[in-house]
Amino acid sequence: MSQPAKLGSAGEDAVLAAVPKELFIGGDWREAEGGGRFPVEDPATGEALCVVADATGADARAALAAASEAQAEWASHPPRERGEILRRAFDLIASRLDELALLMTLEMGKSVAESRAEIAYANEFLRWFSEEAVRIDGRYSVSPNGAGRLITMRQPVGPCLLITPWNFPLAMGTRKVGPAIAAGCTMVVKPAMQTPLSMLAFAAILAEAGLPAGVLNVITTSHSGEVMDPLFDDERLRKLSFTGSTEVGRRLAARAMDRVLRVSMELGGNAPFIVFADADLDAAVDGAMIAKLRNVGEACTAANRFHVAAPLAEQFAERLAARMQGLRLGRGTEPDVDLGPLINATQREKVHELVLDATARGARLLTGGELPDGRGYFYPPTVLSDVPADSRLLTEEIFGPVAPIVAFERDEEAIAAANETEYGLVAYIYTRQLDRALRVAEALESGMIGLNQGMVSNPAAPFGGVKQSGFGREGGHEGMQEYLATKYVALAL
Ligand code: NAP
Numbered sequence: 001m002s003q004p005a006k007l008g009s010a011g012e013d014a015v016l017a018a019v020p021k022e023l024f025i026g027g028d029w030r031e032a033e034g035g036g037r038f039p040v041e042d043p044a045t046g047e048a049l050c051v052v053a054d055a056t057g058a059d060a061r062a063a064l065a066a067a068s069e070a071q072a073e074w075a076s077h078p079p080r081e082r083g084e085i086l087r088r089a090f091d092l093i094a095s096r097l098d099e100l101a102l103l104m105t106l107e108m109g110k111s112v113a114e115s116r117a118e119i120a121y122a123n124e125f126l127r128w129f130s131e132e133a134v135r136i137d138g139r140y141s142v143s144p145n146g147a148g149r150l151i152t153m154r155q156p157v158g159p160c161l162l163i164t165p166w167n168f169p170l171a172m173g174t175r176k177v178g179p180a181i182a183a184g185c186t187m188v189v190k191p192a193m194q195t196p197l198s199m200l201a202f203a204a205i206l207a208e209a210g211l212p213a214g215v216l217n218v219i220t221t222s223h224s225g226e227v228m229d230p231l232f233d234d235e236r237l238r239k240l241s242f243t244g245s246t247e248v249g250r251r252l253a254a255r256a257m258d259r260v261l262r263v264s265m266e267l268g269g270n271a272p273f274i275v276f277a278d279a280d281l282d283a284a285v286d287g288a289m290i291a292k293l294r295n296v297g298e299a300c301t302a303a304n305r306f307h308v309a310a311p312l313a314e315q316f317a318e319r320l321a322a323r324m325q326g327l328r329l330g331r332g333t334e335p336d337v338d339l340g341p342l343i344n345a346t347q348r349e350k351v352h353e354l355v356l357d358a359t360a361r362g363a364r365l366l367t368g369g370e371l372p373d374g375r376g377y378f379y380p381p382t383v384l385s386d387v388p389a390d391s392r393l394l395t396e397e398i399f400g401p402v403a404p405i406v407a408f409e410r411d412e413e414a415i416a417a418a419n420e421t422e423y424g425l426v427a428y429i430y431t432r433q434l435d436r437a438l439r440v441a442e443a444l445e446s447g448m449i450g451l452n453q454g455m456v457s458n459p460a461a462p463f464g465g466v467k468q469s470g471f472g473r474e475g476g477h478e479g480m481q482e483y484l485a486t487k488y489v490a491l492a493l
Helices: 009-018 057-075 079-095 097-108 112-135 171-183 197-208 224-233 246-257 281-297 310-325 345-360 411-419 434-443 476-481
Strands: 023-025 028-030 037-042 047-053 139-142 148-156 160-163 187-190 216-218 239-243 262-266 271-275 303-309 364-367 382-385 402-408 426-430 448-451 484-492
Touching: 009 097, 023 057, 023 197, 037 097, 047 197, 057 148, 057 187, 057 216, 057 224, 079 097, 079 112, 079 171, 079 197, 097 112, 097 197, 112 171, 112 281, 112 476, 160 171, 160 224, 171 187, 171 197, 171 239, 171 476, 187 224, 197 216, 224 246, 239 246, 246 262, 271 281, 271 411, 281 303, 281 310, 281 402, 281 426, 303 310, 303 411, 310 364, 310 382, 310 402, 345 382, 345 402, 402 411, 411 434, 426 434, 434 448
Parallel strands: 160 187, 160 239, 187 216, 239 262, 271 303, 271 426, 303 402, 382 402, 426 448
Antiparallel strands: 023 028, 023 216, 037 047, 139 148, 148 484, 364 382
């Protein structure tokens, strides 16, 4: 990955050839035990791009052993130096944005423009946590009876297991790896099998930036459950940070409790997007385009359902449908493509099934809703209005470019509908009245609120959910705390 690649077919081969395809354990690139490999697919064609090492349980244990061996030395590494390694990695990524964006598009499908945006966002976590590394502090206080002193210190939690999903192949990694490095933790990282290449490229960059051997270890596997499970019984593991579906997160959280591990969970969402009668309609439609279509709708923060005040509902639906109709579907590497394919056939079938379920119940299809011919897992931007309350589109995470619209009469009705879900990650509110905005923001059961904006993600902000969207926060000052443990020293004077 030393030379920035140019976009185009020669660039694709060069970029793919430059990524290491092995496991990264103890500072070395190595084959999986037994030499197994699995293919990484291009979702725009359904064809294999390359093969990567398919780790076994023994490889996973070797990765944790390497992390455990490196832990004490890494924890005592000067915070300034830990921060400087992150900062060097930030500079390297910024200088290779084009080739990393192309790589991400090849394995994940979204347009190169979107991949560039993700890489810039992902990289900001490195810059943010490079600055946070030197701000780990403690407390000194007088005990209430005056007879003693209370000292607290913040120390690294220890070796962590970091598991990331396919939808943001780099950002979901840097959001964990950045604070872990800054805090002085070592780690085993497991990217999703659909998108291991961005993480492998990132590991190579961290090594180039001077990260000592064993601090970061990367396992790629096509059998995640079986391969990772033994780590949960291993005394050396101290923390699990997981981003993925609520279904898998629930199981892994339960498993982690067998050994009372520290746990952070960033899980699924079902974000309501509420447009009140006093909203700026143009701004709401602009925000809806971002909240719905960023990452082809494959985002935990994607607006999943649109609750629009009855007087605006028709106009909002028509304008959103008109904007979505004009978008161009295509392989993410082609110029001027707005929307790439979905990640795989299963995901596309699920999205289509949800649309068919809603239309069968009486929803009105304004645009999209038909499976395109040809190869790749494309799905057209789709808008449905008058979506009945019992439609699966409103209760399940869609993870695709489909916008179901429901009209409401009273604020309380919209709030109740928004909260009627097991999820609580993010909600979007469009209103020009400050008192309404604050009243609704307080009433919504959600970890994050987008107020008159369609995107909340920001490395300086505490990202995370309530209810079954998870617990713990990533980014912001809070993101560091997930990797630190408090020790209290009682002192008699
Ligand atoms: P997923 O199926 O839950 O997988 C997430 C990760 O867990 C992948 O690396 C997966 O590996 C791994 N995994 C699955 N089963 C495992 C097991 N038994 N043991 C260890 N690892 C296991 O989720 P996904 O389909 O990749 O991602 C989409 C989901 O992530 C959506 O629900 C989305 O909302 C959520 N998400 C949440 C956030 C957030 O911050 N809240 C951000 C992004 C995405 P393999 O795929 O290789 O099996």
